[in-house]
Amino acid sequence: MNVVVSIGGSVLVPEPGAGRVEAHAAVLEELVADGCRVGAVVGGGGVAREYIGAARALGANEIELDQLGIDVTRLNARLLIAALGEGTVTAPAHDYEEAGDALRAGNVCVMGGVAPAQTTDAVGAALAEYIDADLLVYATSVPGVYDADPNEDDDARKYDRLSADELVDVIAGLEMNAGSSAPVDLLAAKIIGRSGMRTIVLDGTDPERIARAVRHGDHEGTDVVPEGVNEEPTYWAQ
């Protein structure tokens, strides 16, 4: 089974430190030991936001800020690489072909950002599409996809299951509300739709939740099941 795990920067590196990174790396290695081919994508988190805020105050333009963000995602990706044992690449892949080559060579591939004007959510979806993944997991700091920002709105409701078209509609609605942040961005939702990628959005702060979702489809987040995709996945372990 091919799986892409996209780990938010605030999940993996809430602050620079080893603990979380070690625990997430251990789970990725367990999945490899189970026979999965694993692609990991790492976000920038609070550190990226701080750098971007400082550079914005210094007058950097949006593309320059994105480049700064990409650099931080790659730094975080290097931390994950440091925690993974042999069978990992030595540096984050710069593009999907490089990542695919690493996977074909039997390595875990690790990516950060690749191009301005998007986030690593889209990188995760594109990598999953490129390697023909059976499953894409977004390990975020929120428990799933909601109809409003759960940090702002006490009445926000979590979706247990969405089609890809419904996900696009929900995200588009959330992005219209300034300041409310969606757990997955719109470009990622569009890629999920066109590729028919089965996707799970969950709270990944405890990496064991990622392992359970991949192995058994068991999670408390949101399932995104594009139209035409089988109700019952055939790849989950019994």
Ligand code: UTP
């Ligand atoms: P993230 O993917 O972490 O963005 O990339 P985010 O969704 O804002 O952060 P989380 O999910 O809360 O952790 C950090 C920043 O890096 C740039 C963007 O500016 C993004 O906001 N970036 C990242 C790119 O421009 N291109 C990429 O491919 C990835």
